[in-house]
Amino acid sequence: LKGDGSEIVLDLFCGTGTIGLTLARSAKHVYGYEVVPEAIADAQKNAQLNGISNATFVQGDLNKINETFGKEFPKPDIIISDPNRPGMHMKLIKWLLEVKAPRIVYVSCNPATCARDLDYLCHGVVCLLLLL
Numbered sequence: 007l008k009g010d011g012s013e014i015v016l017d018l019f020c021g022t023g024t025i026g027l028t029l030a031r032s033a034k035h036v037y038g039y040e041v042v043p044e045a046i047a048d049a050q051k052n053a054q055l056n057g058i059s060n061a062t063f064v065q066g067d068l069n070k071i072n073e074t075f076g077k078e079f080p081k082p083d084i085i086i087s088d089p090n091r092p093g094m095h096m097k098l099i100k101w102l103l104e105v106k107a108p109r110i111v112y113v114s115c116n117p118a119t120c121a122r123d124l125d126y127l128c129h130g131v132v133c134l135l136l137l138l
């Protein structure tokens with residue numbers, strides 16, 4: 007992040023908000039999406055406990071997004087995606103290709119689905135892959 011508080015962060019598969027909340031103090035606003043309602047409640051509680059008011063956490067299934075997805079938040083400057091082992095649904099990959107965020111950070115716990123998703127996402131463009 008630039009660190010000047012100007013950027014919109016989208017935290018996909020945010021769980022309890024760990025990644026988004028870590029970035030929130032340097033961002034304009036963080037929007038987190040996650041399917042498990044209890045995780046969303048914990049993310050909201052974590053934001054509160056840490057005095058963070060520029061984070062919005064929304065419960066939703068990222069495998070079932072429709073044309074309204076993306077209308078409820080500004081165009082993201084940076085997207086973090088940390089899916090579980092099956093990786094991202096093609097609907098979400100298509101949305102990511104359409105929204106054209108300047109930066110996407112893909113965090114993975116499954117090299118196979120990571121490679122598949124990055125192949126779709128990086129097709130024809132330069133892609134930097136860090137394996138840790």
Ligand SMILES: C[S@@+](CC[C@H](N)C(=O)[O-])C[C@H]1O[C@@H](n2cnc3c(N)ncnc32)[C@H](O)[C@@H]1O
Binds near residue numbers: 025045070115
């Ligand atoms: C690898 S964890 C990411 C954890 C999170 N980034 C964190 O730091 O706590 C993947 C998360 O994706 C969520 N998830 C799985 N399938 C999902 C779906 N279809 N839509 C939205 N979230 C989903 C899981 O509940 C889990 O919290």
